[in-house]
Amino acid sequence: MKIDDSLRDEILAAIPKLRAFAISLSGNVDRADDLVQETLLRALANIDSFQPGTNLQAWLFTILRNLFRSEYRKRKREVEDVDGRYSDNLVAHPEQDDKLEFKEMRMALAKLPQDQREALILVGASGFSYEEAANICGCAVGTIKSRVNRARNRLAAELSIERAEDIGPDPAMRAAIADKSR
Amino acid sequence: MNSKFRRDSMLPGGPGAAEKRSGKLDKETQVKIGQQLRAMYDEVVRQGVPDRFAELLRQLEQRDDDRETQS
Numbered sequence: 001m002k003i004d005d006s007l008r009d010e011i012l013a014a015i016p017k018l019r020a021f022a023i024s025l026s027g028n029v030d031r032a033d034d035l036v037q038e039t040l041l042r043a044l045a046n047i048d049s050f051q052p053g054t055n056l057q058a059w060l061f062t063i064l065r066n067l068f069r070s071e072y073r074k075r076k077r078e079v080e081d082v083d084g085r086y087s088d089n090l091v092a093h094p095e096q097d098d099k100l101e102f103k104e105m106r107m108a109l110a111k112l113p114q115d116q117r118e119a120l121i122l123v124g125a126s127g128f129s130y131e132e133a134a135n136i137c138g139c140a141v142g143t144i145k146s147r148v149n150r151a152r153n154r155l156a157a158e159l160s161i162e163r164a165e166d167i168g169p170d171p172a173m174r175a176a177i178a179d180k181s182r
Numbered sequence: 183m184n185s186k187f188r189r190d191s192m193l194p195g196g197p198g199a200a201e202k203r204s205g206k207l208d209k210e211t212q213v214k215i216g217q218q219l220r221a222m223y224d225e226v227v228r229q230g231v232p233d234r235f236a237e238l239l240r241q242l243e244q245r246d247d248d249r250e251t252q253s
Contacts, residue, residue: 020226102222125223156211
């Protein structure tokens with residue numbers, strides 16, 4: 001695995017964005033950093049399959065996104081989440097000095113269906129085009145557009161609710177996750 | 183697109199309530215959500231590269247160099 005310096009610099013430069021993506025996806029800093037580490041190892045092991053001149057960042061995001069999804073599927077199989085431990089974990093351990101505003105956003109994000117969450121983050125925060133996001137997620141551009149729209153609508157609803165009520169675990173969400181894990 | 187500002191899309195009423203009430207979000211709400219999302223995201227980006235990852239890349243390269251230049 002010999003990487004030239006410019007490629008190495010590009011990978012280094014992508015790490016902060018990969019972390020932001022992983023944290024937004026998983027809602028958990030430790031898990032996110034493990035994901036980033038795994039992504040880097042995979043990327044370097046498969047660096048030959050990267051085509052120079054194409055978008056390295058999108059390539060890395062694709063690896064991370066696929067890792068996250070396969071890990072999530074595995075967890076769903078292994079953990080019967082009857083007491084909502086997984087959903088708690090999803091939102092309960094953000095940065096210590098997390099601002100309230102960010103905390104609310106993380107909690108609202110965690111309640112989105114996976115497909116919508118990743119689409120919204122890629123387009124609305126990472127700054128990828130709809131086309132790039134569609135490539136990363138392996139779906140049609142129109143699908144990404146509608147997921148982003150639905151995600152925005154749901155976030156708007158969630159965020160206004162959380163300002164009106166106390167922030168607490170959401171029984172409906174727990175039930176939904178527990179259901180899926182069966 | 184309806185550009186008329188609709189307050190009711192920000193009112194509570196259960197997940198998806200705003201979605202049901204108005205198919206499209208008003209511009210202001212969309213912009214606000216976008217800004218909050220990016221602020222949260224950028225805060226992490228600004229943290230830069232944690233030592234563990236810089237170190238990881240260094241170690242991997244070191245290992246390769248050792249393997250390739252065994253002179």
